[in-house]
Amino acid sequence: MTLSPHLEAKFAKLLTSYPPGRQRSAMIPMLMFAQDELGQVTQELVEEVARRIGCTPLQVEEVLTYYSMLHKKPLGKYHVQICTNISCMLTGGAELWEHASGKLRIGHREVAADGFFSLEEVECIGACSWAPAIQVNYDFHHHVTPEKLDRLLAGLRSANAV
Amino acid sequence: MAAPVKLTIDGKAVEAAPGTLVIDAAKLVGINIPSFCYYEGLTLQAACRMCLVEVEKAPKLLAACTLPVAEGMVVRTETPVVAEARKYTLEFLLTNHPLDCPVCDKGGECELQDMVFRYGAGESRYSENKLHVDEKQWSPVVFYDGPRCILCFRCVRICSEGMGVGALGIVNRGAVSEIAPNHGDHLECDECGMCIDICPVGALTSGTYRYKTRPWEMDHVGTICTHCSNGCKTTLGVRNGQIIRGNNRDRSGINGEFLCIKGRYGFDFTDHPERLQSPLMRVNGKLEAASWSVALAAVAKKFSEVRARHGSFGVIGSTHTTNEENYYLQKFARSVLGTNHIDHHRSGDVVTLLDALSGTAGSLSTTADLYERKAVLVVGADLSSQQPFLAFQIRANYRHHQARVYVVTENEVREDGIAAATVRVDKGGELAGVHSLAEKLKTESELVIVFGDSIKGEAVRELVAFGNSLGIPVKYVALVDYSNSRGALDMGLVPELLPGYQPSNQPGMTVGEMLESESLEVLWVVGANPLESAAMKAKDAFVVVQEMFLTETAQRADIVLPAASAYEKTGTVTNVTGEVQRLKTGPSTMGAKPDLEIIGLIARDMGLAAAVGPWIADKVFEEIRATVKGYSVPMAIISAGGAAHTMPVNGRIPVESRPDLIHSSRDNLFTSGTLGRYSKMLGSVMEGRQA
């Protein structure tokens, strides 16, 4: 499998970041960084990572299905993650989720037909004091209201409409 | 040895070695602490929480499966609090477990059922929807029903730890976690079925057994597997004279919990549609069914005629028939037919090994030695594929005792993964490879050397000389192919040797020579198929074949006598390490007779029964014990279904060993000579692989 030079460099660093014989430690970071570029964890990637760290594809599969941020199916270009855990729920997170789902016409872990947005109701993302909070890909947005969310999504659309 | 730890469990004083787990210590005084995930010999999980016990001074219940004994510890395993905890755990388990016990294969032998019964957790307050996922078939052998799975991870561990395969894993998280196979939607593995047998519930079921019967409808017959030479005990589930399943219910065999695909599922040749159920006689060039009395009379008549004129008999014996049958056959051949042309297919040089070890004691390894000895050297054999139980023993030794394993083979083998050192050699370079390990092996305190058919003749003597040069106790295993390959040698199914490796002092023909002979008048083949890969020169010879199937050899026969399989008779067999065990009769096939009986009836019809004695297995075994060197084994062990180690000789064997005749068939996990050809299960696995 051919990886981008950037990913190759990351993988190379990861393989030397752990004690000798412990290359398996690089599995999760490898999957995360690769997913960032590929948009999903493909079977090809599973086999590639397994080969590089010296374990079986099944062992990678066991790990990747455990972690909620690793996805075997492709996500949208912008993955909108709305926290509805307790602090966000108390401050309108659940309503925000309903709003987003209605607006984008997709549900939990679904991708819009054009592949631009995907949506996920997520557990606590660590922004409780600035709730309700969402993440779009890795970017945090605090004190989000339905109106703010609309502006954010529209902004992303227009920025990409070239 | 450290002083034992003293503790109290349920008021009983217990002494246990330091490091013993409470769950095991309890067993010493007859207390059974329940568990699902704990399984002796596998890594600890503490996952099922069934073994929670009260420990004095501990603030909460503790898992007995991970709790080492401590001096003065006071443990209570059945208090109301403990029982309550277990009841709740069971109630939790049953929330998503389907209550389809009436149609579940495990019903009646299900650990979950038993546990619910024991703790009275029959009532559920669960009124939500159950999780459901459809059942999946992962291979011809293995089916997985996710909702029934209680996630004890026994299957995952036995596959990775016990088998060294690692074909099963755990995917997803939380309540939707499930077991997954190694290739997405299917398994590529040994198909050993260990995962199925070890499953405490009906989550993993087998393609051969599922939905066939209820367990209580079967008789459970613990007998010895008739495939490879390892001598595993398999428990046949027999209903109405038919084998419905093979498994490990009876763990009393040398193999403990181990069985491979052949031992577990390879029994189905017994009711293959092509199984012979009537004698056949050649009439006008065609084989036609005949009654036993007619067929036997014809054989007796022919044998008597040829015998009367001192004609030439050739006798080829089997690597699957019992010691009694082999002994009786050679006795009949030698003393009644007056021929020494008797042989079988040889697969390992036991003869030279015994000769080279003459004068030493305790140099023959048992299967237990492979688990207990501190180091093992494997030479020229793919054990995991060809001798799966021996491989299992070595892996278990490595896991439990950190045994050092050394490998000298031509190709990669599974044992490489646990090897302290591996030497890859070209064909024929095995001995040189062994010599290259000398310095490492000298640092070991003891060793077992297991060698395949590439080490034969002089090479065996060199190997033993090498072993002697190490200055440590060394034991040996000369690998052979089939369930009684070793017994065939021990019982003298060879022209140059009588039973017990006594020289026959009369040159007789080998298998090859018999087939090459143009003057052979009678060829009598008992449970072998020499014509599968060779032609017979004596065009006019009268051929009598005792067989289960119409093999290439049987097709050439003038008379075919349908034989019972090893699962349909009693008698003893001797495994690769010289351990003798007794067969038990499971099913019966109408029309077929045990070879011992067939031989006896031929003798009777010839009017010579008195010369060979009664054709009763026990009687013949008595004679073997009395007359065959090394076989004076304790009857108590044999009768109780145990394995007795034989010590065939301890002296020189002054015959020419015939290394040129020694060739292993190299059966893998899914082939088994003639038997394998008639096993649909083995066939379907092979087909799946080729597809």
Place this chain on the structure above:
Amino acid sequence: MLYNEPSPHEVKVLTRRFGLADSASIKTYLKTDGYVAFEKALKMKPEEIIEEVKVSNLRGRGGAGFPTGLKWSFVPKTSPKPKYIVVNADESEPGTCKDRLLIENDPHQLIEGMLIAALSVDAHAGYIYIRGEYRYLIDIMDKAIAEAYEHGYLGRNLLGSAFHFDAFTHTGAGAYECGEESALLESLEGKRGVPRIRPPFPAVVGAFQSPTILNNVETFCAAPAILRDGGAAFAALGVPKAGGTKLTCLSGHLNKPGVYELPLGFPVKKMIEEVGGGIRNGKKLKAFVPGGSSCPVLTAAECEGLTMDYDALAKVKSMLGSGGVVVMDEDTCIVKVALRVMRFYAHESCGWCIPCREGTAWLRKLLQRFHDGHGQRSDIVLIGDLAKNMLGRTFCPLGDAAAMPTISFVEKFRDEFEAHLDGRPCPYEPANRLAAHLVAQ
């Protein structure tokens, strides 16, 4: 970056550089006593460092509150194995968002804390396990690590000594369970985040089968201050048996939610009313969770005279936990909160042990049905009963974390559960309030 205004009630020890220009840079760090404590520690014996930490009364800030000095002292001195420092930056306890700020605003403080811990046990490598969602922190941390190497605070022969130390970041991938220390170690080794059998504890058998100091970000971040100003000074900031400050994350129905560094023993009422600016919209306080969603809930009445420290909260059968204070006003539906909390634990249960895996899933479904108005009176007993029978019987504390708040919700707010009975819609849903009001009349 700071996401809320600081409060005048704060005692800024760990957050002292927050708000400074370029606070994450080594330049700013060195200008503000950065790495001074490390220099000091380099001249100390390992046991002296541990003693100083013991004197500080620093207790683990991840949730369990175990005395840090004692934990460090468990690392075997004579082990021939390498030792490791592992930072738990898997901050995932609902209600908690402080470690994120510590790394974002002052990453060198964390590196210095790791160096001090490393000196105390002769460790030469450290891993910072950062939850996957905090990807931007990995960039910040990696940059700080690179700066530290450049300036000779990481690498070989640090400050001319024989000591060497390497630090690495490691990303998680979304699993609350990896905040449990042994599950974190499994995850660090490229495995499913399932806890290990304990004992042995990480101090003896931790990362890569070697002795390991594993602490929360905030715990490590306290170490520089302790070494710089002395353990006694740190201890004096707090209460007896628990020294220093605690980063407290105020969230929920407050006028001024935010992360504030408060001395241990800070009065709860003052925290809610003055630091947090009181309940928003002039509503009354109904309940609050003092230390993340796994802590038993406390009622408004229980706030009286209560202070924020380990022992005071233990006395009222709750916990300081991770410092995540979630405040609920009078309009909050406790059943809905209980449901949301259980949804979280069911989602995060690793699936290893039966009581947690099945118990959380059962309770989630039951609470959902209950909140939807299909509950029966016997369900109220059942909810508490199931939770009580998970408590103390699971393989790791996640089962307890799910059970404890649930038990407290049922015990303290039974009336709210009863208000959902007989097919009545949730009385706290805005749409239903009028109906509930009419029924009440």
